Amino acid sequence: MAPMTNTAKRRWSFSLRTLFLTVTAFACWLGYELNWIRERHALLDDNSRWMAYEASVWGKSGQYAPGMLWLLGEKGYESIYRRTEAPDEDAVIPDRIQLEIRQAERLFPEASEVGLVFGAGGAEPEGGYWQ
Numbered sequence: 056m057a058p059m060t061n062t063a064k065r066r067w068s069f070s071l072r073t074l075f076l077t078v079t080a081f082a083c084w085l086g087y088e089l090n091w092i093r094e095r096h097a098l099l100d101d102n103s104r105w106m107a108y109e110a111s112v113w114g115k116s117g118q119y120a121p122g123m124l125w126l127l128g129e130k131g132y133e134s135i136y137r138r139t140e141a142p143d144e145d146a147v148i149p150d151r152i153q154l155e156i157r158q159a160e161r162l163f164p165e166a167s168e169v170g171l172v173f174g175a176g177g178a179e180p181e182g183g184y185w186q
Contacts, residue, residue: 088122092129095162106172108134110165118165134168135159 099107110118110131120129137156139148148171160169 088124088127091122091162092124092127095129098159098162104138105159106136106138107132107163108136118167121164131165132163133166135163135166136168136170136172138172 099105110133118131118133119125120131125131137152137159139152152171156169156171160166163169
C-alpha cells in the first residue's frame with residue numbers, strides 16, 4: 056500500500072493570536088487617525104479665531120491630507136491663519152498665540168503657510184474658499 060500524500064496545500068493559514076494582534080494593531084492605528092481628525096476639526100470649528108484655505112485638488116497646489124487621513128475623507132489645507140486682535144505686525148505676540156500656531160503646524164503639516172492675520176476681522180484673499 057502506497058503512503059498517502061497530502062496534495063492540498065493550506066494557504067493563508069494563521070492562528071487566532073495573529074488575528075487578534077492584527078485587529079488590535081488596526082484598531083490602534085484607526086483610533087490615532089480619528090483622534091487626529093477630531094483635533095483638526097476642533098481647531099477649525101472656532102471660526103472667530105481661525106481661517107483655513109482648502110487646497111484645490113484641480114488647482115496648482117493639490118495638497119492632500121497627511122498620512123492616511125485622506126482615506127477617511129479628510130481634506131487637505133493649503134493655508135491656516137490665526138486671527139489676532141493685535142493692531143499691527145509690530146505688536147508683541149503672546150506666548151499663548153505662538154503655542155496655538157505651533158499646534159496648528161503640528162495638526163496641519165500639509166499647509167504651506169501657518170501664520171497670523173492682524174486686526175479683528177482679517178481680510179480674506181480673493182479666489183479661495185475660507186472655512
